[in-house]
Amino acid sequence: MDSGTNPPEPSQDTASLVQRLAGPSTGKAGLAKDQTEINRIIAEASKGSKFYENEKKKDKDLTERITRVLKQRDEALQGVDIQMERDLSQYIVHVDMDAFFANVELLYQPDLAGKPFGVGRGVLTTASYEARKYGVRSGMPGFIAEKLCPDLIFVPINWDRYAENSQKVMDVFRRYDPNMNAASIDEAYLNITAYCKDHNIGPEECVREMRAKVQEETNLTASAGIAPNKMLAKICSDKNKPNGQFYLSFDRKTIVTFMHDLPIRKIQGVGRVNERLLEAVGIKTCGDVFTHRAMLSLMDKQFGLDFLLKTYLGIASNVVQPGQREERKSVGSERTFKALSSKEKILQKLEEIALELEGDLNRLGFTGKTVTLKYKLDTYQVFTRARSFDRWISTKKEDLFATGKELLLPELPLTIRLIGLRVTKLKDLRASSPSGGIKRFFEPLNTSAQKRRKLLDDLEQSADLPVMELNQTEPEEAMPGFYEHDEADEELDMVVDNVEGEDHPLQIHATETTVVQTRPRPPVSAPARAFSSRQQNAEASTSSGSRGAVESRTATTSYITRASEAASRSRSAEPSIEAPLDTGATGTLQCPICTKTLETDNQGLNSHIDFCLSRGAIMAAQTKAKSPVKGFKSWGKKNSKSSHGKRKG
C-alpha cells in the first residue's frame, strides 16, 4: 500500500506505525485513501521528534510481541498435533457399500446391468452408476432424474433384499471387528487394530482382503477409508469410490495437509445450510477454519469453535462399538399423499397413520408421554403440534387417532400433503422392567416383511447384544455412550496443561458455559457444540439403523438451490450476512475468550485473540465441550431477533 521502496522488514512496521501515529480516532468511515494520506502527513510531520522515536520503539515492541504470540499459537496447535500422534494407534475403518440398493437390485435383476436405473419413485434413494453418468443422483426427485436421463428405469424399493444382503455384509465385517458398528444399512465402522496385529498384516492389506471377502460372498462391492479416527475414515471411504479404498497415512503432516483443502461440507454434521453460512464468512475448507479462527472465536456460540478447531486438526473419536442400548427417543410414522383439503379425507389419512403407529409402537415395545402431530401444507411448509400427558399413553390406534384429531382439528381448514404422528418421552416396555424379562426382545419377528423398519431392527438386534447388560443395570447407568467422549478431549487437556505450565495461566472465564462441569457427562457424547450435535445424532442413529437415501451426500445443484430458496422465501429475506467485524472500528471490545475488555480496533482484537487462542482457547473449548452442547444458531444477537413469526400458510 504505502512506500513499497522500503526495506522488506520495516514495510510492515511502517504501516502499523503510521496507523499508530494517526491516533485512536481513525474512523472507518473516512475510508482508505484519504485516511492513509492523512496518516502519512501526520507521520511525516512527526518525524524526528522524541515522541516519534518513542512511538517507533513501542510499535516495534508490539510487533515483536505479536510475532511471539503467533509463534506461541502455532506451537500450541502443533502441540495438539503432536499429542494427537500418541493417539494414532488405532486403525479405524469406515466401509461404505457402493450404490448399495442399486447393486443389490442387480443381483436380482441381472438384465439391469449396464442400464441406467434408479431405486425409488418420488425421490431416488440410489442411482446406478450408469445413471450417474447422466447426472442422476440419490436424493433426486424422480421427475428431474427422468429429465436428465429419459431412459431411466425406475426400480421399486425392496427392503427385504437390502436387509438380507446387509446382514451378509455385516457378518463379514464382524469377523474383522466383533465390535463393529453398523452405522446404517450399508455402512460400518471398524477398529481393525487387533485383527491386524493378530494376523500380522497391515491395515491396507486387511481392508483389501475384507472387501474381497465381501465381494466373494455377496457379489457386492464396498469402498473403505482407513484413518486414525472415525471422521477421517469416513471422509476417506469416499475418496476412491467405487470399489476402492484410501489409506490416510498416520502422521500428523499428512493429516494436516489432507484437512487443509478439504471442503468443510465433507465433514459430517455440516449440511447445506451450515455450508452456506460458513461460506458467507469465508470458510470453504477446513484450512479456512484456521485462517479465520479469530472471527470464529467471536462466533463461538454460533459455530462452535471447539468443533471446528478439532475438525481443522483432524481430531475426532476413534471409539468403535456396536450400537447397543435402547436409547431410542421417539417412534413415529408419516406419509405423503396427494394434497387434500377435505376434512374427512384428511382425517382418514390421520387414522391410517395412527394405525401404522400403533403397529410400530407395539412391535417395538414402546409407549410414551408425548404425541406430536406433523403436517405439511401443499406449500411444503411444515408444522408440528404436540401434547404431553402425565401418564403413558395408550398405543391403541383409536387413542392415537383421538389425540391426533385433537391436535389437528383446530388447525383446519388446510390443504395438506403429509401427515405424521410421533411419540416421544418413551418408555421401553421390554426393558428390564419390574417383573418381566427381556423375553420377547430377541424373539423372531415373523410378520409380513413389507416393513423395512422391522427388518432393520432385526438387523440391529442380530448384532449380538450381551443379554446380561440389559437386565442387570438400571437404565440410567447402563450408559456406554459415555465413551463417545473421545480421547481427543483428554489429549487436548494435556496439551493445554503443558502450555499453561510454560507461562502464567491466563484467566479463562468460561464465557458462556455457566458452569465448568465436573459431573459425569450425559449419555452419548457431548463433544463440541453445534455440529457435534449432529455427530451425536449420527452416532445415536446407528442403534436404530437409518433407512434413507443411500449415498446421500452427492450434492446436486439445481434442486438444492431451489430447496434453500424455498426455505428462505417462507421467512423474511435472506439474512443479510455482514462481516461480523468492522475492520477499521476502534472502540471497546470484549475478548470472547478471556472476556477482558479491550480498548482497541479489530486488528488489535485479532492479535489479542490470537494470544488467547494460543494458550487458553483450546482449554476453554474443552471445558465447554464437556458441558451440554449449544448450537449453531442464528447470526448473533444483532439480527437474531425474530424473523420468526408463527404464521402458517
Next chain:
DNA sequence: GCGGATCAC
C-alpha cells in the same frame, strides 16, 4: 414443554 430448523441416511 412446544415449535421450527437442520442434518444424516
Next chain:
DNA sequence: TATGGTGATCCGC
C-alpha cells in the same frame, strides 16, 4: 407440473 421417511438435536420461547 407433482421433491420421501425416520429419527435426533438445538434454540428460542
